[in-house]
Amino acid sequence: MDNVDKATRSRVMARVHSKNAVPELIVRRGLFDRKFRYRLHGALPGKPDLVFRKYRAVIFVHGCFWHGHDCPQFRLPASNRDYWVQKIERNRVADQKSRAALKALGWRVYVVWECAIRGKGSNAEAALNSAAKWLRSVSVN
Numbered sequence: 001m002d003n004v005d006k007a008t009r010s011r012v013m014a015r016v017h018s019k020n021a022v023p024e025l026i027v028r029r030g031l032f033d034r035k036f037r038y039r040l041h042g043a044l045p046g047k048p049d050l051v052f053r054k055y056r057a058v059i060f061v062h063g064c065f066w067h068g069h070d071c072p073q074f075r076l077p078a079s080n081r082d083y084w085v086q087k088i089e090r091n092r093v094a095d096q097k098s099r100a101a102l103k104a105l106g107w108r109v110y111v112v113w114e115c116a117i118r119g120k121g122s123n124a125e126a127a128l129n130s131a132a133k134w135l136r137s138v139s140v141n
């Protein structure tokens with residue numbers, strides 16, 4: 001199943017993981033500053049990054065690489081493309097399943113993409129405002 005040599009894989013993973021950690025922290029802090037309270041990595045389908053019980057809502061912060069975002073920040077490594085294509089496709093399928101399962105349980109689902117938070121042309125404040133607006137878009141008792 002795995003035809004990528006270990007060194008290449010850990011190099012790519014290290015790069016991608018460190019990239020992913022930061023956007024999630026920015027989203028957490030930004031929404032906390034906007035007075036939202038949440039739990040992290042809830043025991044819900046797909047383990048959403050942030051869970052807002054009061055709003056019956058969850059937010060995923062997705063790295064563009066791992067989740068195959070159709071955006072300029074998504075670039076396949078030059079080597080072992082088949083491996084990465086398959087891996088990312090599995091992630092996308094898993095994302096769709098999680099989303100469907102969450103919706104079936106009555107949760108609202110929102111995705112903040114890494115490219116909206118950091119990178120060329122991104123505007124993290126605007127992305128956070130959009131997420132906040134979305135959270136508040138349902139009246140909650």
Ligand SMILES: [Zn+2]
Nearest residue numbers: 064069071115
């Ligand atoms: Zn993206």
